[in-house]
Amino acid sequence: MKSKKELSGWRLKLYEIVFEADTKYGRIFDITLLVCIMVSVLVVMLESVIEIKEQIGDWLIGIEWFFTIIFTLEYALRFYIVLEKRKYVLSFFGLIDLVSVLPTYLGLLLPGAQSLMVIRSIRLLRIFRIFKLARFIGEGQSLALALKASRHKIIVFLITIITSVIITGTLMFLIEGPTHGFSNIPKSIYWAIVTMTTVGYGDIAPQTALGQAIASFIMIMGYGIIAVPTGIVSAEMVQQKQKSKVTTQVCPHCLKDGHDADATFCKYCSGELN
Amino acid sequence: MKSKKELSGWRLKLYEIVFEADTKYGRIFDITLLVCIMVSVLVVMLESVIEIKEQIGDWLIGIEWFFTIIFTLEYALRFYIVLEKRKYVLSFFGLIDLVSVLPTYLGLLLPGAQSLMVIRSIRLLRIFRIFKLARFIGEGQSLALALKASRHKIIVFLITIITSVIITGTLMFLIEGPTHGFSNIPKSIYWAIVTMTTVGYGDIAPQTALGQAIASFIMIMGYGIIAVPTGIVSAEMVQQKQKSKVTTQVCPHCLKDGHDADATFCKYCSGELN
Amino acid sequence: MKSKKELSGWRLKLYEIVFEADTKYGRIFDITLLVCIMVSVLVVMLESVIEIKEQIGDWLIGIEWFFTIIFTLEYALRFYIVLEKRKYVLSFFGLIDLVSVLPTYLGLLLPGAQSLMVIRSIRLLRIFRIFKLARFIGEGQSLALALKASRHKIIVFLITIITSVIITGTLMFLIEGPTHGFSNIPKSIYWAIVTMTTVGYGDIAPQTALGQAIASFIMIMGYGIIAVPTGIVSAEMVQQKQKSKVTTQVCPHCLKDGHDADATFCKYCSGELN
């Protein structure tokens, strides 16, 4: 956030503690926060287990409220410190920070809404800030870049899958019919997805010889077709690696390029590189 | 279609609207068509759900006929506009356009045939025409090219899989036998496919120790062997990426292209490149 | 077989027909043979289906004997023609040719042995001889080469998998125990293989919380670890592609290498290549 420069005094210090993880107290703050998030997510999970809820349910609700109040205060603090409030509120983490405190309050009106608190787990992504932030964000971006570069290929791939799945699903509905569990087309399409992605629950399975033949076909298709997105992403990443390896620097003496990033002298003419 | 050049006046305009997506009206026509296709496919799906059919079945049949008539008119229009009618009728999309209106009419004679209308979903592939057509067709072609280049390797791979599956299936039929669900060889082969592709329904599963040992073997085989087509396609795509690094420069002497980025002279005729 | 040169006259012709697929009659012979193999494999499969056997079982047995006699004669013929008889009998296809006629005869003594006739399906591999043999054998060899080059990595990978599976299986036997289907260690190991290879039948599934936690762990491990053999094979194939792309030819004028296989002139100095 650019607004950091305009901060000063204790407000700047608070900003560095709450929003960053480079200073000592910043790290302590972030690690404490992470532990709180993990514990509160765990509490929500445990609360859903009936046997545990019956025994220590009251304790869990207490802890839940405790963390909710802490996170509410934290949100208020972040909102107070930051200068560009609009930008923070609408940012990805700003929204998540807000959404992760709401379910407990909503739970007062709508029973069951507390479970939505596990959305807090998204806050765990803050973990990347603590240990060597730049490194991880860099890796994340390089992954995102590779996926972005191959998005057209991936869309073509997905539409092919979806079309195959719709047509196979319908075929199976006609062949197997409701008596064998393929009770309607959406359910048959669901089965086709379960099969093609090689998940294979077995809650619905073809019974007729023809149905099994078609199922075999899309299994082999689904099994082999995974090679396509894998190939796309691999090729993209190989290229990214190669790009980052060789600098675009040109030797000022012989004008040849293709020098490694760690080269000090031209490997062709021994001239010094910049 | 080359015949476009021979069209003129309102017929050319209609051609651009109906067959292309570069003009404003062409885009509107194609988007409207896509929405119609999606809605009509959805209607067919909903109609197969008994609970929904009982409630609003008459409405759905009405909508179905509405779209069928629209698509029939659209087909007639396309047929009328195009000059090389034979070529259009026999083209991939020409056939799909025809086949996607037939099921409703067939449904009058054969109950159940309407479900085949989901073939209409193939028409959704027209979607690529709307947003940056060239880009997507290019990506699709590059995928197809990579698959084509590795087709020999893929056939060798498929025949290996099929032979393994036939032999394993028969072995399991002999070992497990009809009492454990392996009631005949084709069914055992079906089981082998389910297992080797890692789908694993569990509708048939080996019970004897020997059967489970063999199953374990082909699971590990199927699990590892997927590396082969993946490797093939990856290698093909990496190469394609690198090829595209080849400059698009054409030799000014012999007009051949495909020169490396570091080439100074044409590798075919020794003429100097720019 | 080198012995071909020593053949002459009608025997050479027979050799070319029976063992090769380059002449017209050779192709006809091989295609006829393939059809016979496919039909006879199909007959064995059909015979295992009780409903079909009850109806046309006698016919199927007749056809089975018919093909067995044909294949026996074919084997005798091959044995008679070839000069290096020992070498043929012990060759891969020689053994398969023999083994694929034995089951029918064995079936006279041991009922059920006929099913082994599907071993004949291995003979289908002869298919590669018919259409552009060299091409396919080349591709097959290139696959085999890539696998061979990475065999050390693959063995390391396999031993890691096997050790993981033995230890996880035993752990699950201790945690879940016979009451949840993990009745003994070998069966628990079978379950671990089913899970790690992502097959997941569901015939045995963990019931306790701890068991499900461990299962989750090896699922994610199995899901991610497939990247390892895939990466190995991909890297091997990428390298193979690159090796075959660039000739090792050195320009006789400027002594630079790295020329494409289709280059006539040096791309650096325009000198003619050999």
Added chain:
Amino acid sequence: MKSKKELSGWRLKLYEIVFEADTKYGRIFDITLLVCIMVSVLVVMLESVIEIKEQIGDWLIGIEWFFTIIFTLEYALRFYIVLEKRKYVLSFFGLIDLVSVLPTYLGLLLPGAQSLMVIRSIRLLRIFRIFKLARFIGEGQSLALALKASRHKIIVFLITIITSVIITGTLMFLIEGPTHGFSNIPKSIYWAIVTMTTVGYGDIAPQTALGQAIASFIMIMGYGIIAVPTGIVSAEMVQQKQKSKVTTQVCPHCLKDGHDADATFCKYCSGELN
């Protein structure tokens, strides 16, 4: 171990036999040991099968004690020979050697603890020492290196998976609820892992339309997302292969290595390479 140099006489010889596999007796010792390990692991497995235990249980217990005593003696011998005892005891194989004899003794106190003896199977990793050790350790290290180099990307990937699985699991708990087997959040998360890794047991499966829709979504996500770690590892291995193309030449001036095959001058100090 550096301490080898300080050994002499019969102690050096014993060291070479027990700890190495380069001499004739060293190989014999290691192969014998491996066979013992395999047999003893097998015995533990068989003992867990009730039918077998009832018949030859006493024999198996006898064999178990026989091997345990042998392995105890072996451990004592190793401990006695080695000079840096502390280093051996705390080394990976030192710990495994100890842990693999303990369960039998523990079994005297705690029934069932013997099953832990399969930990002995880890000792099978010693197998790499026997046949061309260096080769395999090299391959293993190159695998480990590739995984290490991409560990940041893999952590980003894993955290994405875990977050997705927690959120999807909770959503499914809210949608499907305990009546359909999603009895609490941890169990729903377990289901999400089973589905996303494409294992798909089918012990829990969504029943409602919305649940099946979400399941379909994460299946396709899980099916496609495997391309990411595969791409990461592939790219890493391709690069490793290419790095090894880098010559092993050391600059005669600054003694640095890592020069490309086409380098004439050292890229670090501009000295001429040989």
